[in-house]
Every structure is written in C-alpha cells, then in structure tokens.
Amino acid sequence: MEGELGSGARIAIALIVIGVIISVIFVILGFTRGTTNQGITTVQNSMDSMSLAQFDDYDQKILSGTQVISAIKLFEGRPVAAIVRTTASMGITTPGTLPTDGMAGYSYGALLENTTSDNGNIRLGGMNREVNSDSFFTHDIETEDNGNMRFNTVYLPLTRSGTPTFVRPTAKFLAQLIKDTTGTIVGVCFTQQP
Template sequence: MLGIVLIALAAIIGLGFGVFSIAKGVANSGVTGVQENLDVVNSSAFTDYDQKIVTGTQVVSAIQGFEGKNVSVLIATSAMKNASVENKVSDGAGVGQAYSTKGSKVPGVYALSSKDSTSGYSMSTSGDTDLDGSKNTAFINYNALLMGTVAGGGEGGTGKGDYVENGGSIYFDNNCFRTTKGFETDSGKVLFNNITGNLSKSGMMEYVSTSARFQSFLIKDDSGTIMGVAFEQINSGK
C-alpha cells in the first residue's frame, strides 16, 4: 500500500514539474514576443522621420513621443538658419532668456556638409546663404543631448558664449546625419534638455507652427545605430 502511495506521489510531483516547465516556456515566449513588438514599434517611429517631409504638428509630437528616451531631437526653424546659434539666441529673440531663467544655456548643434569639413550643411530647399557665401544650419538640441552640447562636453564645438553651451556638431552622410561622439552624460546618465516652452509661442525663434513644413532626417552614429531625429524647416514656396 505504501509503495502505491509513493508511486502516486512521485507521479503527481512529476506532473507538477512538467506543467511548470511548460508554463515557464510559454512565459518566456511571451516576453520575447512583447520585446519583438516593442522593437517593431520603435523602428516604425523612426521610419516616420526618415527622409520625410512632416508638419509642425508631427515635429512637436516627436518631442512628446520621445520624451525621456535616449533619443535626440534637433530642430532648426527658418528663423534660426543663416547665422550662428550664438548670434541668433542673443539678439533678443527670447531663446537665451528662456534658458537663463532655468539656470541653463542653449544646447546648440551645428550641421556640417561632411565628416572632415568645416563648411556648414544646408538643404537645397533652404535657400539661406550667410555673409561669406557658405551655407549654415544650426539646430537646438531637445530631449537627449548629443555630446558637445553642454559645458565641458566633447571636442569639435564652437566654444562657449554668453548664451550657448559648447556647440556639438553633426555631419551629413548617405541620406542621414551622423554623430561621432554619442550622448552627453553625467555619472553615466544621459543628460536631457526639456525646455520646450518657446516651441508653442508665436513670435519666438523656436516657434513651430502647426502648418509649417519640415524636412526630417535620422541621426546615426558611425555604426548605424539611430541616435535621434533632425528637423529643418522648409521655407514657404520651396
């Protein structure tokens, strides 16, 4: 009788382990499936801004959608083009003032025409030429900051002015912008710029009209990893 009980008990225990193993396998499969779905969503979000013309509404949505994530969002409105960031933010347009009240400075990023070039990049649709005949596009860096956009950051910047932090730079290559420096960090944590109030204030240099059109490009590092999105406003009539 005791032998029968022991055999039955062993069978029950074996069945229990079998059910547990099956459940664990299903759970792991579910986690993998969820992760794959998340990867697809992330890929789709970036695809929406890969060499696309978007509206101002979509630009603002990008900032909101990527908020808190390790994704840089660079914006150059028409008012920002054709001059240095330092000149633009210190001319009373309200940009430097908005940051100074927060105890910060404007994180500016310059776009170059190629990796080893010192010439500024500008889309053929921008039509802006500065005094020395070269093209120039300057962005403000929102959300995750690229290295070189805060004081003490990476090399290759434009220097620290009254309003602008050490300027970072990106360059245009193979239908996207690239950065060689990665994100700006402090004690291992990525730094962020969440000062976005002027984006919705008409008359401000940072103002993004809902009906404005922007050319968007992905920002990648040299390995092809997506670091963010850059938006440059397209002049009306272009």
C-alpha cells in the first residue's frame, strides 16, 4: 500500500511541476509578445520617419535643373508624382514674370488626377492649394478602376532641347511638396524660377 501511495504522490507532484512549467512558459510568451509588439512599433515609427525624410530636400528648396532630373529618377517606380513646370510649359514669355499656381506643367512618375496627353507628354493643367497660405500643393494620385496607380516613366522629354518639357541643367527650380486630401505627401512640384 505504501508503494501505491508513493506512486500516486509522484504522479501528483509530476502534474504540479508540469502545471508550473506551463504557467512559466505562458508568462514568458506573454512578456516576449509585449516586447516584440513594442519593438515592431518602434521600427515602424523609424521607417515612417525615414520615409518622410526623403522629401526634406524638396520642401521649399531651390534646385538646379540637373538636381530636378536626378530627383525624378530617384523616385522612379515609387508612388511619388513629379510635376515639372518650365517657363515654356507655363507659357511665360516675358522675362521676370512670376509663375502662378494655375500654370501648367508635365507629370512624371505616379500621375495626378486630371492629367491629359499632349503630343505624347502627360500634362497637368495647373496646381492648387487647399488654403492659399499653404506651402504645399494639394492634389490626389490618379488610380484606375482596379485601384492601381498610373505612371509615366518616359523621361526623355526632360532632355529635349527646344521643347516646353526641356529642363535646362543650369535653370533654377523651386521644389514644393504635393499632398493628397488626407495630408499624405504624394509628390513634388518643380517650378522654374524666372
């Protein structure tokens, strides 16, 4: 009888030990999950900051034509619109005339809404601001019926001398951000300065 009692006690002790081990495992897993979630949140915040930092060089900065072309190629294949408004595309013929928001430009990369084709080039009639005092333009990215973005990756017109799309390497351009109606940065507008 004594052997049976010892065997039962051993089984009970083994079950208690297994229960304690399982409890410890659950506590460790809970702690690990909390730490992992916090780490994921930190990494996501860092990635968001890095994503926004790519636009720092194009927020109210004066760039050369060469830098404009490089920026357009930098954003190639990404959901970023690039609008180039040269003095010729805006119709400025009098030296010293200042550009206005309503003046036209050409679209590269992700296309914005209300673009049209102009001799094979994608043209945008003008830029607009939600509030006149905003330092950025407000425009939405164009999507097809299936939700996919449309792109223009033909950059050759930027280098064709004598055309309204030509970006002279030494010309000066004011870079301004483009945000959609939700406030997300969706592109950059480069406006040639007189």
